[in-house]
Structure formats: C-alpha cells, structure tokens
Amino acid sequence: xxxxxxSQIQSDxxxxxxxxxxxxxxxxxxIEKNKHLNAFLEVYSEEAKERALLVSQxxxxxxxxxxxxxxxxxxxxxxxxGHAVSASSKILEGFTSIYSSTVVERLLAEDAIIIGRLNCxxxxxxxxxxxxxxxxVLNHADPTRVSGGSSGGAAxxxxxxxxxxxxxxxxxxxxxxxASFCGLYGYKPTYGKVSRWGLIAYASSFDIIxxxxxxxxxxxxxxxxxxxxxxxxxxxxxxxxxxxxxxxxGSSQLRFAYIKETLETxxxxxxxKLATEKYLQKLKDAGHSVEPISFDxxxxxxxxxxxxxTAEASSNLSRFxxxxxxxxxxxxxDLESTIKKSRSEGFGPEVKRRIMLGTFxxxxxxxxxxYSKAQKVRKLVQERTKELFKDFDFIVSPTSPTxxxxxxxxxxxxxxxxxxxxxxxxxxxxxxxxxSIPNGKDSNGMPIGLQIMANMHEDARLLALAKxxx
Numbered sequence: 001x002x003x004x005x006x007s008q009i010q011s012d013x014x015x016x017x018x019x020x021x022x023x024x025x026x027x028x029x030x031i032e033k034n035k036h037l038n039a040f041l042e043v044y045s046e047e048a049k050e051r052a053l054l055v056s057q058x059x060x061x062x063x064x065x066x067x068x069x070x071x072x073x074x075x076x077x078x079x080x081x082g083h084a085v086s087a088s089s090k091i092l093e094g095f096t097s098i099y100s101s102t103v104v105e106r107l108l109a110e111d112a113i114i115i116g117r118l119n120c121x122x123x124x125x126x127x128x129x130x131x132x133x134x135x136x137v138l139n140h141a142d143p144t145r146v147s148g149g150s151s152g153g154a155a156x157x158x159x160x161x162x163x164x165x166x167x168x169x170x171x172x173x174x175x176x177x178x179a180s181f182c183g184l185y186g187y188k189p190t191y192g193k194v195s196r197w198g199l200i201a202y203a204s205s206f207d208i209i210x211x212x213x214x215x216x217x218x219x220x221x222x223x224x225x226x227x228x229x230x231x232x233x234x235x236x237x238x239x240x241x242x243x244x245x246x247x248x249x250g251s252s253q254l255r256f257a258y259i260k261e262t263l264e265t266x267x268x269x270x271x272x273k274l275a276t277e278k279y280l281q282k283l284k285d286a287g288h289s290v291e292p293i294s295f296d297x298x299x300x301x302x303x304x305x306x307x308x309x310t311a312e313a314s315s316n317l318s319r320f321x322x323x324x325x326x327x328x329x330x331x332x333x334d335l336e337s338t339i340k341k342s343r344s345e346g347f348g349p350e351v352k353r354r355i356m357l358g359t360f361x362x363x364x365x366x367x368x369x370x371y372s373k374a375q376k377v378r379k380l381v382q383e384r385t386k387e388l389f390k391d392f393d394f395i396v397s398p399t400s401p402t403x404x405x406x407x408x409x410x411x412x413x414x415x416x417x418x419x420x421x422x423x424x425x426x427x428x429x430x431x432x433x434x435x436s437i438p439n440g441k442d443s444n445g446m447p448i449g450l451q452i453m454a455n456m457h458e459d460a461r462l463l464a465l466a467k468x469x470x
Contacts, residue, residue: 002161004214006221009069009164013059020052020059020069020113027071027115027163034160037138039153041076042084043116055111065110066225070218072107073157073166076117077124078209079198080104087200088132089122091320091346093327101198102233103167103209103226110225115163118153122348123317124169124202126150127177127420130411131350138407139181141446145404148178154212155182165213165222169199171206172305173399173424176436179212180399180449183438185466186212187219188424190457191431192237194223195230201316203309204235206428216467220244223459239457247460249468255392256283260292262397262423269402271442276398279439279450283396293388293395297381298426302418304381305425306354307361307374313351314358322346353414378429385430389455394465397423399436399449423451433459435466 003009003023012018031043048071058064074080077087079097081104086092100108107114121131129137129152137152139145140160147156151168155178158166168175170188179186187210194209201207211222221244228241258280263273284290322328322342329341347355361370388395400420410416427434432453439450454462 003164006067006070006164006218013069020056021049023069024048024052024071024113024115030160031116031162034140034162037140037143037156037160038119038135039137039156039160039162040073040116041086041088041119041134041153044083044114048113048115051113055113058111066221067107067110067112070112070165070221071115071163072112073116073118073154073163074104074114075120075151075154075166075168077120077169077200078104078167079200080114080117083117085117085200086133087123088120088134089347089351090133091327091343092325093346095326099198102195102230104198106226118151118157118166120153120168121150121174122351123200123313124150124171124174124207125313125350125354127173127417128405128410129153129178130407131348133348136407139404141183142404142444145406145446146181148181148404150174151212152178155179155184155186158182158184158212158214165211165218167209167222167226168212169202169207169209170428171202171309172428173421175210175212176424176434176449176451177400177420179436181404181447183441183447184212184214185216185219185438186210186436187223187463188427188434189223189227189459190237190433191428192235193433193457193459194226195233195236197230197232201312203312204316205312206309216463216470220463220467223463227459237457242460244460244463247464249461249464251393253287253289254394254465255289255291256280256394256396257291257293257388257392258396259295259298261295261298265298265401265422267401267419268398269442272398272401272403272448275440275448276396276450280396291392293392295384297377297384298422300377301381301425301429302422304374304377305421305429306357306418307370308378310354310358311362311371312358314355314362317347317351317355320346381426381429382431385426385432386455393454394462395453397451399423399451403442403444403446403448427453432456433462435462437466437470
C-alpha cells in the first residue's frame, strides 16, 4: 500500500480496497521505520487513529470534506491548539499552543488527518535543516546528505512516504529548496495568498505557508482549502479566492523567460545546468517561446534578503525572553539575567547570528546605510519583476545551484550556506508565486529541481501550468 496522490486513496476507499485506519497505520509504521531520518519531532498516533475513524464515518455517509483521506504533517512553526510547537528551538521548550493557525482549522474542516509535527531549522533559519535544536533531518535518497531547509522535515516526511503531503513555510526558499533536494513539488504562494495567522514569525513581510506534495493535483487541492482572505491576518490579500481546481492555462503558446545569469553564475553544478537547459528545450519543442533575459539585480538579492529578514527577526524574536513562556535559565536571578541567560542558552548559534545582524542593521548610524537602502532595492526588484511579467508569462531557473550537499559541508561557512538561496529569494523579495518541480536526477541519483515563477496573484495559473507540463 503505497500512495502518491489523494485521488488514489479516495478511489481505493470507495472501492473498499483500504480503510482510513489502515492507511494511518501504514504511515505510522513508515514513520517508525524511518525515524533515523529525524523528520518528525512528535507523532500524533492515537489522535490520528481516532480521527481516521471519524472521517471514515463521514465518508460512508457521503459527507466527507475535500481532503478526506489526506494524511498531512505540519512544520514545527505552525500552531495547532493543544499541541506543542517549538519552531525546533530550545527557547520554546514546554510550550503548548493555545489556538490553531488558520491553515490548520481549514485543513481539519475539510477532513484532513494531521499526523504530527515536523523538524525544521530553528525558527525557519537555514538552508540545510542542520540548525534544529533536535538534530538534522537526513535526506531519504542519501542519508549522508542534507534534506534542505528550513522545511527539511516537511520534505523528507513526504519523500519517505511518512505522510501524503505536508505544510511548510517559505521565507526565502524554505519550501522550494528542500522540495528540490528531495525530488518533490514545493510551492511558495503569492505573499498574502495564505493566512500567516498561527505561523511563528521569522520575517513577517516575507513568510508564507505552502504545501509540499508528490504531484500538482494534491497541491491544488490544498491551496483550494488553505488559501483566501482571513480576518485574523491583516497581511492576507483581501481578494476573492481563486478556483485552483478548474483553472486552465488559456493559451497553447506561452512566453517563458530564463535568467541567463542563473545558468552562468559560478557555483551552478554542471548537471543542474544541463538539466535546466534540457527542460528549456522541452518547452521549445512543445511550441512555447523561450528567451534569455538578464536580471542585473541578481547579485544584490542575497544581501537585500538577509539585511531585511534579519532586521525583522531581531524584532520578532524579542518576545522570546524567558519571561512569559518557554525556556527560562536556571541560572537567572533577576530580570536582566533572566533575559540574557535565557536567550543565550535557549537560542542556537544561527538564530543568535541573525538576531545580532538584524540588530546591527537597525541600529543608530547604520539604519540608513543598510536597512533603508535594502528597502529601496527591494522596491526596485519588485518593479523590475513586474516589468518582466508584461513581456513573459513565466520565469524559469534552477531551484538551487546544487543538488543536496553533504552533511556538514557548509556548516562552518555561513556565506556559502546563504548562497544556497540565491535563486529562490527573488520570489520572496518580489512577493510573487514560485514553484519547484522535479527535474530529473544527477549521476549520483540525487534529485534536481526547476523553479517556475509567475506574476503576482497568478497562483492558480502557475499550478495549472505545472499540471499541464507534468
């Protein structure tokens, strides 16, 4: 019993070939078998079994929701009422969420079964899932390699068939890059397309929740459920929800652009470049227009991204002070020592590095030189990207310049690690939707990903394209 799509599951449920309790048991067995990969921080075994019985009853009565039969995992920064959530950090030790995120409420309303919470880089800061307080997540294709980050657990859980789909968060590539490293589909919606209510913030003007799946159809179903406006979230787009399930491309000949620097930049592995070029040729052979473009702001994307996100992180993470909830140092003896020691002991090295960077760029004397200037370049990136979509339907690039690298290979070099996001941060800075799709494997059998970006709020069209091209 191995399923790669919800349609297969729902078909077998209708034919009596399987039951939801059997399906949940299958995933629980797989989780146990693959626990060495360290994808799950907590498994909701009994709860998932009970929910399977409840949803089974609804299926038999013909009253089941759109996601009946979908067993899904949550990245450990998405709140679920009555359940622990830690952002994979010691600082939130012992914390239980007092409310559910909007995405969780919407999943449950459509009868999805949530099977557990998934390991990630601490506070979603990382490109390899080596920054978790609970240890790294290993790649199922090769356990000596990283899973990608920060949603590494979310990717590996689907990759190793421990759940059908997962929800991650994407601030600069944290869904797309691990999806690429694990041979899956990973989607970053238009900023504001999915509510951030109940997502533990890293950088509020960048963060977005999205799915990781085996196929486009499941991604469309999940987006149909979790997308749309939300009264709890002022950053959620106040526009009508798209119909992801019925959207068509609307044109037989499309205009694709590829940023030539993404294939010429030093550091792009030859096999990644070759796989991308083959895909571009495939698009041409299908009758589409494919043109190279130059994006001269590419070298500035990483500096802009890390200047702005660390500034927002410095502000957002100030609430974790050992005072109200979570970890408190046993060595503390007054207010000042409680805050200093709790934060020093509770945060990991990468989180502390980014808080310090963010505090620096916001400090007097440096605000204009760094933060203010980065905001101006961000605006420029948004305007240039918008101009590109006047001439093209979609922009294509490799998702990552490399396949999954070896564990520890970049751990001592923050700059090399940050450059792993060089092609994905563009979509977050511009606020546009971006999708990573599987694009073959290298000679070592490691997955390669291809990224496709669309214009703002053309999410349903982007997914319709991916479905057509699959």
